[in-house]
Amino acid sequence: MARIDYFYxxxxxxxxxxxxxxxxVCAAHPGTELVHRPILLSPVVEAVGGLSFAARSQxxxxxxxxxxxERWAEWRGLPVIDHRPTYHDNxxxxxxxxIIAAQRDxxxxxALSFAILQAHWRDDADIADPRLLSELLARLDLPxxxxxxxxxxxxxxxxxxxxxxxxxxxxxxxxxxxxxNGDPFYGQDRLELMARALTRPFRPGNWHNPPVG
Numbered sequence: 001m002a003r004i005d006y007f008y009x010x011x012x013x014x015x016x017x018x019x020x021x022x023x024x025v026c027a028a029h030p031g032t033e034l035v036h037r038p039i040l041l042s043p044v045v046e047a048v049g050g051l052s053f054a055a056r057s058q059x060x061x062x063x064x065x066x067x068x069x070e071r072w073a074e075w076r077g078l079p080v081i082d083h084r085p086t087y088h089d090n091x092x093x094x095x096x097x098x099i100i101a102a103q104r105d106x107x108x109x110x111a112l113s114f115a116i117l118q119a120h121w122r123d124d125a126d127i128a129d130p131r132l133l134s135e136l137l138a139r140l141d142l143p144x145x146x147x148x149x150x151x152x153x154x155x156x157x158x159x160x161x162x163x164x165x166x167x168x169x170x171x172x173x174x175x176x177x178x179x180x181n182g183d184p185f186y187g188q189d190r191l192e193l194m195a196r197a198l199t200r201p202f203r204p205g206n207w208h209n210p211p212v213g
Contacts, residue, residue, distance in 0.1 A: 007176065
């Protein structure tokens with residue numbers, strides 16, 4: 001049985017754009033275990049020498065966080081706002097914690113995760129706002145008070161820290177990254193390759209230790 005460790009942040013544009021395709025791939029491969037691993041994104045990006053959003057060139061921002069998002073949204077058939085989300089820099093602890101808590105309780109974590117991502121990238125909503133999250137939980141018929149309490153609990157905060165540290169230790173580049181039985185696939189544009197790996201792993205590479213001469 002294949003396992004996908006799904007490292008992402010609750011405010012990730014490309015996690016939003018790839019989520020439904022990820023779920024479709026999992027459904028097409030019975031027995032696949034999808035494990036949501038919400039992270040704090042900035043420490044992961046910075047650990048591999050990546051630049052913060054503010055430090056990137058305007059050309060880079062315009063292309064990767066503008067045109068590319070627009071094209072992938074059209075390709076995936078998903079609505080998306082045409083600007084950087086208003087609340088994009090708000091803390092991720094609560095939305096990440098909700099995803100962690102829902103998974104621990106065996107609830108529909110896929111639906112909850114997508115609803116949070118969609119609220120951020122379709123509705124320009126504040127996913128750090130407990131009132132908004134309460135509405136999302138109620139809409140999905142999930143227990144509101146108990147999940148919010150669990151999301152704020154020490155175990156949820158600790159699990160987010162563990163996920164973040166593991167992403168750093170694995171030298172992952174950002175969100176989303178799908179790790180299939182130890183092999184990482186960075187970006188939702190790698191989902192086709194990830195799907196192949198579920199049934200036929202790629203041969204081991206030497207990218208981390210290139211030949212000399």
